[in-house]
Amino acid sequence: MWYYEKKLQYPVKVTECNPRLAKYLIEQYGGADGELSAALRYLNQRYSIPDKVIGLLTDIGTEEFAHLEMIATMIYKLTKDATPEQMKAAGLGAHYANHDHALYYNNAAGSAWTATYIQAKGDPIADLYEDIAAEEKARATYQWIINMSDDPCLNDSLKFLREREVVHSQRFREAVEILKFEKDRKQFF
Amino acid sequence: MYTPIKCYQPYHGPFDPCPSRGTVCYQTPPNLYLGFQPPNLQQFPIQEALYKGTLWPALYDPYPTPLEKGAKR
Numbered sequence: 004m005w006y007y008e009k010k011l012q013y014p015v016k017v018t019e020c021n022p023r024l025a026k027y028l029i030e031q032y033g034g035a036d037g038e039l040s041a042a043l044r045y046l047n048q049r050y051s052i053p054d055k056v057i058g059l060l061t062d063i064g065t066e067e068f069a070h071l072e073m074i075a076t077m078i079y080k081l082t083k084d085a086t087p088e089q090m091k092a093a094g095l096g097a098h099y100a101n102h103d104h105a106l107y108y109n110n111a112a113g114s115a116w117t118a119t120y121i122q123a124k125g126d127p128i129a130d131l132y133e134d135i136a137a138e139e140k141a142r143a144t145y146q147w148i149i150n151m152s153d154d155p156c157l158n159d160s161l162k163f164l165r166e167r168e169v170v171h172s173q174r175f176r177e178a179v180e181i182l183k184f185e186k187d188r189k190q191f192f
Numbered sequence: 193m194y195t196p197i198k199c200y201q202p203y204h205g206p207f208d209p210c211p212s213r214g215t216v217c218y219q220t221p222p223n224l225y226l227g228f229q230p231p232n233l234q235q236f237p238i239q240e241a242l243y244k245g246t247l248w249p250a251l252y253d254p255y256p257t258p259l260e261k262g263a264k265r
Contacts, residue, residue: 013242013245143219145255146219149256162245162254162255163243163244163245165245165255166244166245166246166251166252166253166255167245167246169221169246169251170223170251172221172223173223173226173229173251176223176227177228177229180227180228
């Protein structure tokens with residue numbers, strides 16, 4: 004069960020009217036390594052992972068939804084007042100034709116989100132290694148978006164989200180260490 | 193010594209159509225090196241931690257990498 008706090012995890016401020024950035028940010032919304040994929044991946048894997056790391060997957064999976072909400076806010080702010088002409092000029096003509104100003108779970112290239120982006124192998128090490136890889140890929144995606152954005156306020160929020168990927172990767176790596184330790188201990192029984 | 197960024201120069205041939213990008217860099221964030229986080233690490237003041245996204249300087253990885261930490265840009 005979840006409690007909802009009616010505020011963002013970190014403030015989102017957009018200074019420039021630049022709908023093109025929204026096109027790139029959608030990668031973190033409905034892309035393979037986006038926040039939706041991350042949240043669903045972790046919250047689904049936690050049922051079949053050893054007890055000691057279930058809580059970690061719950062916590063991080065929940066935080067990913069908070070990130071998803073921040074990304075959604077950014078995309079919405081960048082596009083909500085754009086005219087059809089501006090959407091077209093920003094490369095969002097196809098998106099406008101399909102969704103008007105609505106958000107949709109697709110990646111920057113327009114492919115709809117698919118469950119095949121995520122995996123639950125049932126093997127704890129395989130699953131945690133996938134999670135580590137997902138965090139590093141999300142970190143890289145944030146870097147590439149920051150490299151293309153010159154909106155200082157938006158970049159401020161993106162830098163916060165990028166740092167969270169670093170911390171999450173660290174925690175998943177520690178989870179692997181915990182499971183390695185448990186395995187060693189059993190050999191002495 | 194730990195650096196948050198590593199750089200190299202990819203080969204650029206005499207017949208390559210585009211000008212060289214010169215030095216190419218990639219990030220190596222601190223989580224690659226920390227191992228299991230030791231207890232009682234130094235912490236940021238709480239307001240600063242909320243801004244930076246982590247409580248611990250040992251895990252803080254500013255991006256773009258500041259020049260004094262080895263960025264070439």
